[in-house]
Amino acid sequence: MKQNKVLNFLLNNMVPIMFIIICAVLIPLSGFSAGYLLNEIITRMGRNTFLVLCLLFPIMSGMGLNFGMTLGAMAAEIAIIFVADWQIWGLPGIVLAVILSLPISVALGWLCGTIMNMAIGREMITGYIMNFFIGGWYQLVVLFMMGPIIPIVHSSIKLPRGYGIRNTVSLLNMRQTLDDLLAIRIGGIKIPVLTFLLIGLLCLFIVWFRRTKLGQDMRAVGQDMNVARDAGIKVERTRIISIIMSTVFAGFGMVIYLQNMGNLPTYTAHSQIGMFCIAALLVGGASVEKASISNAFLGVTLFHLMFIVAPAAGTEIIGDSMIGEYFRVFASYGVITLALIMYEMKKRRSKGQAGQMLAQAQREEEAS
Amino acid sequence: MEKQGTPLLQMQNIKKDFFGNQVLTDINFTLGAGEVLGLCGENGAGKSTLMKILFGMDVIRETGGYSGDVLIDGQKVTFNTPFDALAAGIGMVHQEFSLIPGFTAAENIVLNREPVKKTLLSEVFGDRLNTLNYKAIAETSAKAIEKMGVEIDANMRISDMPVGHKQFTEIARELSKDQLKLLILDEPTAVLTEKEAAALLDSIRKMSAQGIAVIFITHRLHEILSVCNKVVVMRDGYVVRDVPAEETSVSDITKWMVGRNVEAPAAAPDKQTASAASAGKAILSIRNLWVDMPGETVRNVTLDVQEGEILGIGGLAGQGKLGIPNGVMGLYDAGGHVEFDGKEIPLNNPKACLDASLAFVSEDRRDVGLLLDESLEWNIAFPAMQVQNKFLKHIGPIALRDEKAIQEVTRKYIDELMIKCTSSQQKARELSGGNQQKVCLAKAFALEPKFLFVSEPTRGIDVGAKALVLDALKKFNRERGVTVVMISSELEELRQTCDRIAIVSGGRIAGILPASESSEEFGMLMVSQVK
Numbered sequence A: 001m002k003q004n005k006v007l008n009f010l011l012n013n014m015v016p017i018m019f020i021i022i023c024a025v026l027i028p029l030s031g032f033s034a035g036y037l038l039n040e041i042i043t044r045m046g047r048n049t050f051l052v053l054c055l056l057f058p059i060m061s062g063m064g065l066n067f068g069m070t071l072g073a074m075a076a077e078i079a080i081i082f083v084a085d086w087q088i089w090g091l092p093g094i095v096l097a098v099i100l101s102l103p104i105s106v107a108l109g110w111l112c113g114t115i116m117n118m119a120i121g122r123e124m125i126t127g128y129i130m131n132f133f134i135g136g137w138y139q140l141v142v143l144f145m146m147g148p149i150i151p152i153v154h155s156s157i158k159l160p161r162g163y164g165i166r167n168t169v170s171l172l173n174m175r176q177t178l179d180d181l182l183a184i185r186i187g188g189i190k191i192p193v194l195t196f197l198l199i200g201l202l203c204l205f206i207v208w209f210r211r212t213k214l215g216q217d218m219r220a221v222g223q224d225m226n227v228a229r230d231a232g233i234k235v236e237r238t239r240i241i242s243i244i245m246s247t248v249f250a251g252f253g254m255v256i257y258l259q260n261m262g263n264l265p266t267y268t269a270h271s272q273i274g275m276f277c278i279a280a281l282l283v284g285g286a287s288v289e290k291a292s293i294s295n296a297f298l299g300v301t302l303f304h305l306m307f308i309v310a311p312a313a314g315t316e317i318i319g320d321s322m323i324g325e326y327f328r329v330f331a332s333y334g335v336i337t338l339a340l341i342m343y344e345m346k347k348r349r350s351k352g353q354a355g356q357m358l359a360q361a362q363r364e365e366e367a368s
Numbered sequence B: 001m002e003k004q005g006t007p008l009l010q011m012q013n014i015k016k017d018f019f020g021n022q023v024l025t026d027i028n029f030t031l032g033a034g035e036v037l038g039l040c041g042e043n044g045a046g047k048s049t050l051m052k053i054l055f056g057m058d059v060i061r062e063t064g065g066y067s068g069d070v071l072i073d074g075q076k077v078t079f080n081t082p083f084d085a086l087a088a089g090i091g092m093v094h095q096e097f098s099l100i101p102g103f104t105a106a107e108n109i110v111l112n113r114e115p116v117k118k119t120l121l122s123e124v125f126g127d128r129l130n131t132l133n134y135k136a137i138a139e140t141s142a143k144a145i146e147k148m149g150v151e152i153d154a155n156m157r158i159s160d161m162p163v164g165h166k167q168f169t170e171i172a173r174e175l176s177k178d179q180l181k182l183l184i185l186d187e188p189t190a191v192l193t194e195k196e197a198a199a200l201l202d203s204i205r206k207m208s209a210q211g212i213a214v215i216f217i218t219h220r221l222h223e224i225l226s227v228c229n230k231v232v233v234m235r236d237g238y239v240v241r242d243v244p245a246e247e248t249s250v251s252d253i254t255k256w257m258v259g260r261n262v263e264a265p266a267a268a269p270d271k272q273t274a275s276a277a278s279a280g281k282a283i284l285s286i287r288n289l290w291v292d293m294p295g296e297t298v299r300n301v302t303l304d305v306q307e308g309e310i311l312g313i314g315g316l317a318g319q320g321k322l323g324i325p326n327g328v329m330g331l332y333d334a335g336g337h338v339e340f341d342g343k344e345i346p347l348n349n350p351k352a353c354l355d356a357s358l359a360f361v362s363e364d365r366r367d368v369g370l371l372l373d374e375s376l377e378w379n380i381a382f383p384a385m386q387v388q389n390k391f392l393k394h395i396g397p398i399a400l401r402d403e404k405a406i407q408e409v410t411r412k413y414i415d416e417l418m419i420k421c422t423s424s425q426q427k428a429r430e431l432s433g434g435n436q437q438k439v440c441l442a443k444a445f446a447l448e449p450k451f452l453f454v455s456e457p458t459r460g461i462d463v464g465a466k467a468l469v470l471d472a473l474k475k476f477n478r479e480r481g482v483t484v485v486m487i488s489s490e491l492e493e494l495r496q497t498c499d500r501i502a503i504v505s506g507g508r509i510a511g512i513l514p515a516s517e518s519s520e521e522f523g524m525l526m527v528s529q530v531k
Helices: A004-010 A014-030 A034-053 A056-060 A069-085 A090-118 A123-145 A193-210 A213-223 A225-230 A237-263 A272-284 A293-316 A322-368 B047-054 B058-062 B080-088 B105-109 B122-125 B133-148 B163-175 B194-209 B221-227 B250-258 B270-280 B323-328 B348-357 B366-367 B375-388 B403-417 B435-448 B463-480 B493-496 B521-528
Strands: A168-170 A184-186 A189-191 A262-267 B009-018 B021-031 B034-043 B067-072 B075-076 B090-093 B180-184 B213-217 B228-237 B238-244 B282-291 B298-306 B309-316 B333-338 B343-345 B359-362 B392-393 B398-401 B451-455 B483-489 B500-505 B508-514
Touching: A004 A014, A004 A056, A014 A090, A014 A272, A014 A293, A014 A322, A034 A189, A034 A193, A034 A237, A034 B282, A056 A237, A069 A090, A069 A123, A069 A168, A069 A237, A069 A262, A069 A272, A069 B067, A090 A123, A168 A293, A189 B058, A193 A237, A193 A293, A213 A225, A213 A237, A225 A237, A237 A262, A272 A293, A272 A322, A272 B435, A293 A322, A293 B122, A293 B309, A322 B282, A322 B298, A322 B333, A322 B493, B009 B047, B021 B047, B021 B238, B034 B047, B034 B250, B034 B309, B047 B180, B047 B213, B067 B375, B080 B090, B090 B163, B105 B133, B105 B163, B105 B228, B133 B163, B133 B194, B163 B180, B163 B194, B194 B213, B213 B221, B221 B250, B228 B270, B238 B309, B282 B483, B298 B323, B298 B333, B298 B483, B298 B500, B298 B508, B309 B463, B309 B493, B323 B333, B323 B451, B323 B483, B348 B359, B348 B375, B359 B435, B375 B403, B375 B493, B403 B435, B403 B463, B435 B451, B435 B463, B463 B483, B463 B493, B493 B500, B493 B521, B508 B521
Parallel strands: B034 B213, B034 B228, B090 B180, B180 B213, B309 B483, B309 B500, B359 B451, B451 B483
Antiparallel strands: A168 A262, A184 A189, B009 B021, B009 B067, B067 B075, B228 B238, B282 B298, B282 B333, B333 B343, B392 B398, B500 B508
16 A cells, blocks of 8 residues: 555656656766856746746646647737837836737637637647647738838837848847846845746735635636536636636746847747746646646756756767757657656546456455 | 415426427426425436426427426426526436535535635626635535535545545535525435435435425335335326325335336247247356446346347346446456357457457447448448458458448348438438438348347337337347347337346346246336345
8 A cells, every 4th residue: 555655656746756867867967066057047947937837727727738828928029029119128118018918918818718618628739739820920910010010110120121020139128127126146146036026926826816716616617617517607718717817927927038038039939938838837747637836836947957957968978068959859848748648547547447446346245 | 484385396287309209298296395206217207307397407498398387386487597497496416426526525515606705806807806715615515514414524525535425415515505495316325325325315304394395216216115205106208106105115116117018918029939048058158247337337247148049138227237238348348257159258359259259239329339421331331341351352462342242231231121211322420310220230230240239229219110120130130040139228128029138237137037027027126226
């Protein structure tokens, strides 16, 4: 029995344990100092955690890993482009970008949620394909409509041909504004207090939200849609709200991410953000149906720790730092695949158990 | 408060048909406040349909509504949705649980009626951002559990609960609604242990004492006698008896339930075959079979089928009769031993069964039985082609379909079974239910099996097609010497077709009787081990 428990624990936490082992092996190989690693980790936590946390809402409502969070990222990018064009920098620029992203995120989230309601049970693949579809619209807007239709004043962000946005938009004037405000340094390690405060605020909101009527409804819908519907809960509406919330927070998270990076790769910034966030959450021990705030923090730490040390370790072992980037993509897809397989396996295992119980009852009956 | 003499519930001349198929005819009964009414009848007698009408289920409206009047406190009411019925004080506990597995009992009891506290954000974004008042939730659920009178742990998660407690949680949920006047319990004791069932009966008496009327549907007849004030027995969509409980007995009720055509001679299968069969050797022996088929669990079944006979398997719905063929044929997780013609058949392996020349006509025509969007030719020839490499011509290493042979065999069965279709190319989806069933049979016949399982062959088809299907089965058995096991919920149909009938009850074989035995005997077996 006890052995079983240990085995179950190992099986359920296979992914985080695997990553802890990988990091434990790679850290000494990379030769980085503890101070450097800590600094890097804290920077990346500030950059990514908000984005990862936005995934918790759809998991709560049973819609799985929200690949559609990328839509929020696109909304934030469009908002940032406007802010950069209007030359509103610093904190006001960031606040304005957040405000501008809001209506776009809500609209895209509503669209995404509505379509996912038409594809119940296949939300993840639907979200993934929605990325490509909305990505096409994003390109249409940014590449062709910005200039002739949507007024863009500043030529510095325009393509030389006179319309469309350049491949990279510099955000140098708002780079790390948020991070530097209220930042403190402890022994050479910079801690972006304000960013962490915002992340903490979102965590508090999530904890509080679980106790609200809407949060309770989402959990009910997530566990059994039919029961929830019979009880009078508006299932479709609840699911749409959860996707909208996820998209909106993804937009906020993307603004935080971009101000930290200091530039906007216009056509690629959003392309893999969803995948990396989902992979990070899964590395933290979350599954398709269950995720917590601590999963998000642990996941971001482990996932990014690996990326920091992998290139250096790669250089050390085979003399090629590209191994790091390769590992990043490989590990992301691998982790997501593993999570999906484990989700299916778990479902099958519980089904097989029912049969075992019947067989057991029968054996007992014969014995007596 | 109520006007003296006005009963709580009156049902007057309720009629309901599903697309011309009359399922309820002139149902009349009344129920006073605090009375307990036991409703019994065989499957298909119309109990569930009647309750669906009373509870305003969508399916009734979607299929054209009903005629007749439902009166509550003397007022005519029309429920368009279950929520209307709930508002009028009717609660229903369904056979399938309607609980959120990861929530505690308390959370389930107050599901979507949670007491809440106002918050700042709810002023802006609406009521759904009110926070839950956990203290009030605990109080509400504790009160409901107390009202029920059966002790369950309000803080236990549903997924950790034994099945009986889940049932009690559902009942507590209905009781927590203040407006509740009438509670419908649809086979609530089916999943309970003896002790839990006794506790439930106590709880029903308690509710009745508090003035809540109860409609109690069950197959355990002694429970009805011990707790109900009156008994309503339904058969074939009619109320055949409406009597006070103290004036009746289990054997009376059984007789009324199954008692149609008692005087008609049962089947009269030609005596020779029957006797020949009983003398024959066992072609299929099932030993200690368990099957995990949701809703049709089979427990420890041991059964011998004689060569050349038609064996019927009957029983009430949900007792496991469908699990037997589905388990043997490998469609659901199963364990035990099955021997066919002296050889062990591996379980959970449909291909092995088909290779051993067993065939199965599934009760699930549309999903398992047919390729709905393919032609009749394909439907009929497909299994034989896949399993036995029939209807193929070989050109070197490549096997091609032999369209001519396929057409021939399809024509043959279309004529033989009188399948009504425009051509052998017509899509299976376009046929009527009865004709689809015939295609399913033709498909099995085309395999030329030694042994055939037929599950619910007449479900949802009209009388004419029924007779044809049953005759075809008989002919197949008598002329080609194929052993047939037929599973059906209609006892009369089994008695007309089969040599022997095994009755399944509580997942086990309750007994095997010759078809000529009286209906009452079968009825007693059906309810003998109902759990």
